[in-house]
Amino acid sequence: xxxxxxxxxxxxxxxxxxYRQELRARQADANTDRIVAACVHLIKSVRRMAEITLDDIAxxxxxxxxxVLRRFGSRDGAFEAAFSRxxxxxxxLRRPSPPGDIDAAIESLxxxxxxxxxxxxxALEAEDLLPLVHRGLEVGRRAHRExxxxxxxxxxxxxxxxxRERRLVALYAATDIYLWKLLxxxxxxxxxxxxxxxxCLVRGVLTSGRPRYPRKERQHGE
Numbered sequence: 717x718x719x720x721x722x723x724x725x726x727x728x729x730x731x732x733x734x735y736r737q738e739l740r741a742r743q744a745d746a747n748t749d750r751i752v753a754a755c756v757h758l759i760k761s762v763r764r765m766a767e768i769t770l771d772d773i774a775x776x777x778x779x780x781x782x783x784v785l786r787r788f789g790s791r792d793g794a795f796e797a798a799f800s801r802x803x804x805x806x807x808x809l810r811r812p813s814p815p816g817d818i819d820a821a822i823e824s825l826x827x828x829x830x831x832x833x834x835x836x837x838x839a840l841e842a843e844d845l846l847p848l849v850h851r852g853l854e855v856g857r858r859a860h861r862e863x864x865x866x867x868x869x870x871x872x873x874x875x876x877x878x879x880r881e882r883r884l885v886a887l888y889a890a891t892d893i894y895l896w897k898l899l900x901x902x903x904x905x906x907x908x909x910x911x912x913x914x915x916c917l918v919r920g921v922l923t924s925g926r927p928r929y930p931r932k933e934r935q936h937g938e
Contacts, residue, residue, distance in 0.1 A: 748787050750777040755798035760835055766845040768795075792848055799852050806832050806856075810863070816870035818922075822891075822915045826907055829896040836893045864888060871922035883921055890917035 754777035758768050770791045774781045788794040809828040813820035829836075843850045864887045865872070872880050889895070891914060899910040 747777075747779055747783055751779065751784055751787060751794055752797045752801060753777070755794045756801055759795075759798055759802065763838070765838060765842040765849065770794075792846075795846070796848055799848065802835075803852065803855070807859075813867055815867055818868075818915055818918055819911075821867045822911050822918065825891055826896065826911045826914065829893060829900075830907055833893055833896050833900070837897055840893070860891070861888060864891065868918070868922060886921040887918060890914060890921055 751773060755768075755773050758772055758776055759765055762768060768791070770781050770784055773791065773794055774784050777784070784791075784794060788797065806828065809831055811824040811827070813824050839849050839853060843853055861884065864884055868887060872883055875883060895914065895917075896910060899905040899913055900907070905913065
């Protein structure tokens with residue numbers, strides 16, 4: 717009887733260990749998700765991203781600083797995971813629009829800016845202080861340029877490479893987040909007026925004639 721009891725205990729121990737390991741793994745995953753969610757919340761809510769500390773992240777997520785470091789190694793590690801989640805969210809906000817449909821494209825753009833524009837401006841303010849923010853913004857700039865090339869392709873198709881590049885730069889300026897801030901936050905335009913103003917500028921870029929490059933000034937004695 718004693719032999720049977722010991723045998724039963726030996727078979728139960730591996731199952732108990734496996735259960736405990738699974739429980740710890742689930743707890744670790746839950747902590748990771750809480751930390752990332754807390755970091756996202758802080759990034760979206762504070763005025764200056766660079767001032768967020770490990771203590772802030774730990775307090776917001778309900779874990780210890782040691783747990784944050786164990787999961788991410790540093791504050792920047794937690795930031796990187798948070799910005800990856802934010803980047804995915806931002807991409808999902810810009811609805812697809814048919815190439816050449818200026819109104820649909822600008823409406824989608826302004827809708828995205830309405831939801832994430834203020835965060836984007838704060839990220840730009842922190843760019844020089846946080847290298848990982850700079851890297852994320854560079855990715856965003858390339859993505860925005862690709863979006864411009866795609867959505868306004870019909871208006872750019874027959875241009876020379878030099879002229880196409882010139883128009884893309886102008887389109888970038890006409891759709892940049894700083895213009896949205898100027899219209900919405902500084903001039904207090906509503907979203908509809910903001911979209912109208914941006915669409916007007918975009919149409920001007922796409923329908924403008926050949927550029928008038930300034931003539932080279934003549935030197936004295938020529």
